[in-house]
Amino acid sequence: MPGLPEDQIVGSVLDAIAEQRLPAGTKLGEQALSDLFGCNRANVRRALATLAAQHVVELRPNRGAYVMTPSPREARNVFQARRAIERTIAREAAGRSTPEDIAFLRRNITEEAQAKATGDKPGELRASRDFHLRLARIAGNDVLERFLSELTMRSTLILGLYSPQGSSCCAEDEHARIVDALERADSEALVSLTTSHLEHLEAGLNFDDKPRAKLTLEDQLAPWRDPSQAV
Template sequence: MPATARKSPPARAERESSVDEIYERIYVAILEHRLHPGTKLGEERLADIFGVSRARIREVLARLAHEQIVELFPQRGAYVAKPTIEQARDIFEARRLIEPAVLRRLVDTHTPDKVQRLRQHVELEHDARRRNDKRAVIRLSGEFHTLLAELAGNYALSRSMRELCMLTCLTIFLYDAPTSQSCRDDEHQMIIDAVARRDAARAEEIMLEHLDHIEGSLQLDQGNGEADLESIFRD
């Protein structure tokens, strides 16, 4: 009995680590547009790909569903979320309310280290664009906004922004917004400059214009919902 007790914590840690790893890989695949809106996420196929039980896959899918990244349908299974036009508008309305609050808090808690982290991130965006690495551009563009919320130091805002940025990413793919126009790194740089000057009003103004540009780039389009899960997750 004592030996069993000693083995339990590592086993639990291994399970949690595995769930976190699978969650992150699916999350990044969606963020990088390798998994498309409407793609079916078959439990059995994913369990085979990741070498885990279907129960563990269900745990991952439930977590993604809680964050509205995945939709679960009785008798049909799990699918990558496919936001409607109305939902897309709701996403941008929420971002217009939340992101100015993020910037105000970030300006209030301004430090040189925070500004440096933002500048380093934008340099990664510049580099990805120079290399024409579209997947990295998509991922880094979304992560810029979640980084703003993280540095602002409010967990609730940070979690909300992570979910909203993922839903925005799905919307951009679904409605065929050009990556180069949808989230421009020059506007990211302008936001950082305003934060560095502690000019909250200007930072908010640029952010709202930035969100207008993203939403304005959307075009109605239909995805086919098909994807080869094995080719996505097996290198």
């Protein structure tokens, strides 16, 4: 992987969170990360500070860094913020999409459906997140796109904690109707479909759920390792 060690750590942790390989509450030990990435602890601390600024990692005094565990209240706030931002994105995106955008989004829906059908959870989560981020790109506001990128990451943690199957719950027919409205440049339909889609996502949350079992940091960040090699 090219780039600074801290950027590699940030990228790997974000990818792992986005694919629910690193669930909420996982301890991110400085020593374990520096061993895993072959870098010093100063690099690790810079990476953890960057992740904390993005609200996906929590730095607890004298206890170290943990993947953020959003409370039910934070979960509600994240979805409220997503509704506000994605309604604006929907309004701005209407009339701005190119044939390439429409083709990308239709392909994305097929990929998400295939991932769901084959039980490829990381692929499903990635596709679902890419769908929402592409709409932000089409809207042409990079500030909103950056906010949404952080909010979708936090949503993945929330869904992992509070959604019964830990799934993305992005219904493919809802995404398909959003693309239809985008193609028709129907701004009103786009805003209302986006709103109801996010309401359905939020309605699927169950705050009585217990947090899921944790894997080790090494298992989650190094999925390419052969488990039979473990000692």
